[in-house]
Amino acid sequence: MKKINEQNPEKDGSSVSKNVSRRDFLSISLKALGGLAAIELGAAGILFLRSRSLSGEFGGIMTIGKIEEFTPGSVVEIEDGNFYLISTEDGGFLAVYRRCPHLGCTVNWMENEQKFLCPCHSATFAKTGDFNNKLVARALDYFPVSFDKGMLKVDTTAPIVREQHLPQHVSYPG
Amino acid sequence: MSLEILKPLRERLLHRDDGEKVELPSRDSHVRNNLILHLHPSRVPAQALRFSYTWGLGGISVVLVLLLGLTGLLLMFRYDPRVEYAYVSIQQLETEVMFGSFIRAVHHWSANFLVIASFLHLVRVFLTGSFKQGRSVNWIIGLVLFVIVLVGNFTGYLLPWDQLSYWAITVSTSLMAYIPLLGTAVRNFFLGGPQVGQAALSNFYALHVVFMPALMLGFLGYHLWKVRKNGGISQPLLKEDEKPEFKATNPHLVNIELAAGMVVLVVVGLYAMFNPAPLGSIANPMVSPNPAKAAWYFLGLQELLLHMHPLAVMTLLALTVVALAITPWIDRDFRDIGIYFRSAIGRRAAVFGSLLAVYLVPLAVILDEFWYDVPGWLPGVHTNITVGIIPFLITISVFVGIYFLLKSGLLFKNEKTNHSEAMLGVFAFMMTGLILLTIVGIYFRGQNMALVLPF
Ligand code: HEM
Ligand code: FES
Numbered sequence: 001m002k003k004i005n006e007q008n009p010e011k012d013g014s015s016v017s018k019n020v021s022r023r024d025f026l027s028i029s030l031k032a033l034g035g036l037a038a039i040e041l042g043a044a045g046i047l048f049l050r051s052r053s054l055s056g057e058f059g060g061i062m063t064i065g066k067i068e069e070f071t072p073g074s075v076v077e078i079e080d081g082n083f084y085l086i087s088t089e090d091g092g093f094l095a096v097y098r099r100c101p102h103l104g105c106t107v108n109w110m111e112n113e114q115k116f117l118c119p120c121h122s123a124t125f126a127k128t129g130d131f132n133n134k135l136v137a138r139a140l141d142y143f144p145v146s147f148d149k150g151m152l153k154v155d156t157t158a159p160i161v162r163e164q165h166l167p168q169h170v171s172y173p174g
Numbered sequence: 175m176s177l178e179i180l181k182p183l184r185e186r187l188l189h190r191d192d193g194e195k196v197e198l199p200s201r202d203s204h205v206r207n208n209l210i211l212h213l214h215p216s217r218v219p220a221q222a223l224r225f226s227y228t229w230g231l232g233g234i235s236v237v238l239v240l241l242l243g244l245t246g247l248l249l250m251f252r253y254d255p256r257v258e259y260a261y262v263s264i265q266q267l268e269t270e271v272m273f274g275s276f277i278r279a280v281h282h283w284s285a286n287f288l289v290i291a292s293f294l295h296l297v298r299v300f301l302t303g304s305f306k307q308g309r310s311v312n313w314i315i316g317l318v319l320f321v322i323v324l325v326g327n328f329t330g331y332l333l334p335w336d337q338l339s340y341w342a343i344t345v346s347t348s349l350m351a352y353i354p355l356l357g358t359a360v361r362n363f364f365l366g367g368p369q370v371g372q373a374a375l376s377n378f379y380a381l382h383v384v385f386m387p388a389l390m391l392g393f394l395g396y397h398l399w400k401v402r403k404n405g406g407i408s409q410p411l412l413k414e415d416e417k418p419e420f421k422a423t424n425p426h427l428v429n430i431e432l433a434a435g436m437v438v439l440v441v442v443g444l445y446a447m448f449n450p451a452p453l454g455s456i457a458n459p460m461v462s463p464n465p466a467k468a469a470w471y472f473l474g475l476q477e478l479l480l481h482m483h484p485l486a487v488m489t490l491l492a493l494t495v496v497a498l499a500i501t502p503w504i505d506r507d508f509r510d511i512g513i514y515f516r517s518a519i520g521r522r523a524a525v526f527g528s529l530l531a532v533y534l535v536p537l538a539v540i541l542d543e544f545w546y547d548v549p550g551w552l553p554g555v556h557t558n559i560t561v562g563i564i565p566f567l568i569t570i571s572v573f574v575g576i577y578f579l580l581k582s583g584l585l586f587k588n589e590k591t592n593h594s595e596a597m598l599g600v601f602a603f604m605m606t607g608l609i610l611l612t613i614v615g616i617y618f619r620g621q622n623m624a625l626v627l628p629f
Contacts, residue, residue, distance in 0.1 A: 050363070079460055082369075099369070103479070104348035105341065105462035119464035120345065121480060122622035137557040159368070 059143075059156030067152050067173050075109045075127065081156050083143055084109055084116075086127065092170035093152065096129040097141040097159040107140065116140065128165040139164050145171040210424055213398065218427050220419040221409040221512070227302070228407065230434040231295035236398075237438045238288040239390060245281035246383065253333065255379035257372045260335035261456045268453060275450050282451030284442055285327050289471045292323050300501070300601055301524070303594070304408040306511045310502030312400040315393055317499055322390050324471065329382035331469050332375060340457035341466040343378075344370050345476070352484040369459065410512035465623045473615025474608045480623060481542050483562035490569060494604065505594050520595035523580050527602030530576065535610045543625050576600050 020028075062081050070076065070087040077084050077098075086094040096116075100107050105120035115132075116125040123133040129140035141159035145152065152173075162169065221227070252271060254263040267274035296316065299305060305313035332343045347370070350361040366373025401407060412418060421427075454463075468476045478487045497504075515521035548560040580599045583590035591599070620626035 049366075082459075102348070103345040103484075104369075105345065105466050106460060119462045119622065120341075120466040122624070 059158075061153055061155045061157075064152045064154055067147065067150055070152070075111075077109065078154075081143075081154060083154065083156065085152075085154070086129075088170055090172075092172045093145045094128070094170045095143040095145050095154045095156075097143060099141070099159070100136070101131075101138040101140060101161075102136040126165070130165040138162070142169055147171070147173040207424060210428055213402065214423045214427060215402065215406065216423055217420040218406055218423050219409055220421050222407050223421060223426055223430065225430065229294070229298060230430070231291055231298055232401075233431055233434050234438050235288060235291045235295055236394070237435045238284045238291060238442070239394060241284045241439070241442065242281060242288065243387060245277050245284065246387070248277050249281055250383060255333070255375055257335060257375055257457075260333060260375060264334045264336075264453060268450070276446060279446035279449065279451045280442060283446050283449065285330060286470075287442065288323055289327060292320050296320055297605060301598070302408060302514055303505070303508070303511045303516060305502045306506070306508035307408070309404050309408065312397060312404060313502055314499055315397045315400065317495070319390070319393050319397060322386060322393060326382065326386040326390065327469065327471070329378045329386060332370070332378045333382065334453055335375065335457045336454035337457055337461075337463050338452065338454045340370060340459070341462055342468045342472075343374070345466060346468055346472065347374075349479075349484055349488070352488060354485070408512045411509060464621055465619055467615070467619070470612070470616050473619075474612035477539070477611040477615040477619070481539070481561075482565045483558060485558075486562045486566040490566060493570075501597075505597050507592070507594050510594060516595050516598060519586065519589055519591055520598050522586055523591045523595045523599035524602040526580070526585060527576060527599035528606040531603045531606035531610060534572070535607045536614070539611075539614055540625070573600055573604070576603055 059082070062078075064078060064081070064085060070085065070093070072087050072091055073089050074087050075084055076087075078095075081095075082098050083095045084098060086096060088094065098106050100118040100120065100123060102118065102121060102123050105118050107116040107118045107123075107125065110117050114127055116127075116129070118124070123131070123136050125131055125133075125140050129142060131137065131139050139162055141161050143159060144155045146155065147153070249267070252263060252267050252274065254260060264278070267278055269275075299313065299316065328343075328346065332339045347361050347365055350364065351357040353360055362368060364374070364377060365371075366377055467473060475487060475491065478490070482490075510516040510520070515524050548564055552560055577596050577600050579585060580591045580596035581593070614625075617628040618625055
């Protein structure tokens with residue numbers, strides 16, 4: 001093929017340009033267009049599939065109740081919020097996500113032992129959500145707690161991941 | 175009268191070759207032959223016909239895939255992939271629909287048997303070195319098919335929307351979150367949110383009924399075509415003066431295939447009649463069952479998870495898959511192709527590997543449960559090291575150790591195993607270990623995943 005080009009440049013249009021023959025130009029642009037189409041379709045596909053997760057199926061800002069309703073030192077399960085509301089002895093609040101940071105099972109609050117136990121691989125967590133087991137090196141995730149006119153609100157849009165429990169994760173009214 | 179009809183059939187079954195080594199293709203109906211000859215050559219080497227060579231495992235898998243497609247299509251007419259109705263539609267299938275329970279059971283058990291059949295097929299191919307001599311591409315295609323089988327099963331597992339499916343999928347997808355950097359995004363992409371819900375069900379449904387079967391069809395077609403392209407299934411190299419012995423595909427091969435297919439149909443049918451597919455109570459995101467177990471074919475992995483950091487388990491898994499994928503390039507000596515265990519010494523290497531696993535794996539499980547406590551011994555050291563890197567390195571060094579022990583010739587009175595045979599020993603150890611871990615996961619894990627006796 002090369003030979004023919006050299007002997008008879010006009011035949012395949014390579015005389016138009018010294019560097020790129022018409023055939024090469026067409027084939028390159030075809031490939032470029034094909035690549036572009038593939039990228040477009042791929043991106044469209046991914047964006048199409050992604051939007052499902054933004055539908056707000058999971059959580060939002062929830063009003064849980066009056067602040068006085070929760071006795072200090074208690075742990076209450078808020079089922080449709082996916083969290084446990086922990087009322088600390090000194091009047092603070094902490095909302096821990098119910099999901100075990102190991103592999104996602106629902107942890108149970110053991111009132112007698114005063115700790116959270118995960119039934120799946122028996123990881124345990126302290127009352128603050130702090131880990132005390134060898135499986136998981138992470139405390140239970142938590143949701144931000146806020147207060148509004150004596151009412152307690154929890155923002156369950158997205159759980160906040162934390163290495164370990166710190167005092168600033170607890171919110172105090174007023 | 176009826177006996178007259180059976181006569182040719184009887185003759186066919188009793189068909190014996192009468193000493194004639196090279197047979198011409200029988201002159202059966204053209205149409206039927208045409209169909210058969212698309213899949214097979216007209217004559218096949220007598221070697222390749224031995225049932226004890228392939229155990230018919232590939233063919234059995236094909237029958238199971240066909241059965242899955244057929245029963246899956248039927249189920250689709252009745253199944254409703256919305257969280258409020260999924261469980262109910264399966265319940266109706268079980269109680270109200272004529273033959274609903276049976277069709278579902280056939281689908282369920284075919285899927286489970288397919289995991290076993292394709293796993294054994296993979297092991298057979300490895301043991302006979304059938305990935306050698308130009309069969310490397312088909313070996314890789316086969317690995318892909320095995321992954322398709324697992325993913326197909328996995329995506330189907332969520333559909334009944336009972337406690338079993340909900341928590342098995344929750345646990346398995348949480349694993350994805352451990353992939354460095356991308357983890358959470360990948361998991362959220364597959365689940366369509368942070369938890370298993372409607373988005374996850376829709377995803378899995380689409381993947382299960384269209385995407386995976388389509389992939390399966392494409393790869394399976396290629397796999398079968400490639401077998402023929404590679405000159406039929408593998409067989410030992412011929413000696414200098416040996417002449418290959420050929421037999422007509424029809425009836426010799428065709429009869430075996432028909433018989434195996436029938437046996438599969440009967441076994442699956444009978445099994446499904448007496449064992450309906452399990453259905454737990456409806457999925458409840460509030461309550462994890464105790465213990466929460468993955469599907470049985472993933473319990474080997476789940477067992478590893480009790481001992482190691484998820485990242486270590488995933489690295490181990492990825493390394494194993496890569497090692498399997500590049501096996502044809504690591505082990506290129508094809509003089510032993512088509513021979514089980516490569517050689518007598520290879521057989522001993524394999525037995526050694528398996529026996530070692532039988533001792534070592536349960537021992538390691540028990541020690542880890544009751545005594546081994548690296549995090550306790552090394553207080554203050556991050557769990558990434560104590561339950562991650564340390565057990566990972568121990569496992570890898572056992573693999574490497576077996577290889578060099580076999581290679582050194584110390585074991586078998588200075589009869590050295592060659593590279594290929596030593597690899598076989600490692601493979602035998604890994605597969606036996608995986609099977610044992612799976613058995614521990616299925617039968618020996620009870621409440622809180624503590625070790626218990628099943629009896
Ligand atoms: C690679 C092949 C396939 C495998 C390994 C597979 C596996 C499974 C499994 C394990 C289940 C759960 C069944 C249960 O536990 O009850 C299932 C359910 C289901 N499958 Fe498949 N399947 C395959 C092909 C298909 C095909 C081709 C279709 C349809 C075209 C299909 C449609 C369904 C439907 C509708 C269900 C829900 C019904 C139920 O859960 O009983 N499957 N599949
Ligand atoms: S999921 Fe909680 S310990 Fe594994």
